[in-house]
Amino acid sequence: MKQSKDPFEAALEEQEESPPDSPVGEDELNSQAPNETQNQTDGGQNILVDDDDYDDIGSNSKNPSHPSSSLTPKLHSTSINANVAAAVTNKNKEYDDDEEEENVEVELSKFPSSADPAKMAKMQTILSQFTEDQMSRYESFRRSALQKSNMRRLLVSITGSQKISLPMTIVVCGIAKMFVGELVEKARMVMTERKESGPIRPCHIREAYRRLKFEGKVPKRSVQRLFR
């Protein structure tokens, strides 16, 4: 089952088996950053592959039939893919090849504010200038997500009720991911204040958590939890 695979491993596999990008798409990327060719095109393919979430959109990279518009829907798909923490069930994988074309049109026509062409153009100019390092980090950011199944299990054990709807899981995964983002960013800020470098250490996270609590971004429990 794809969900249990590490997304990066899955991406590597799919990268090997999927056909190369259409020439136009590749040229667009290549012309802007010749030395990052390999990584960017791979990144372009990989961005779509997200084994956790919408596998149907994820296989967009295998669809060479939309060369000129390939870059744009990829960005859309990315935002749908990576950050959407909830997946539709795996059985939708079988609709991969046909459905993605439909999804492309759906995204392009009905997509809310992010379809703003100015914003999209800005994103593209920024993305095109990313270094390899930045690109891989951005890809991680987009594609990482907490597993819906684990989240669902956690919610069921907390609430005691079996009826956890899919949208609820999606929302909670999204909230949790943003919370992790706040924690890590604040921990980095703490590190720069203390003029330290390297990987983030637990003391930084604890300090960040303390500050977030002080700012009120962490829900406070009204009753102290006594037994762990």
Added chain:
Amino acid sequence: MSNPSTGASSKSKVGSSQPSETSFKRKRGVFQKDLQHMMYGFGDDSNPLPETVALVEDIVVEYVTDLAYKAQDIGSKRGKLSVEDFLYLIRKDTPKLNRCTELLSMQEELKQARKAFEVDEEKLGTLE
């Protein structure tokens, strides 16, 4: 219910007979793999320290737990727990709220697209 496997094993679906505190006896690293990628994406090293990841996981689980408890309190007033309760809890936090509405609308769109696809597939099936 004495369930010898509950202690060290992963979280089982806790029956209503068990108090919620015991559900915290769970395997470490439920979210570990995903969290590593996520932390890298948000600014950490490409290989975050395992103790950092474990700590973040603890914090996140606690956060989700508190959130769910509060949502349950709110939801119990109107009967059952729903997505609206979570949205109400994060109403003050604008980025999170916007993100959640975006996620929900995207999920709706995809549902529509999938439904439309199924209709098309039927038509194709009948034509052939």
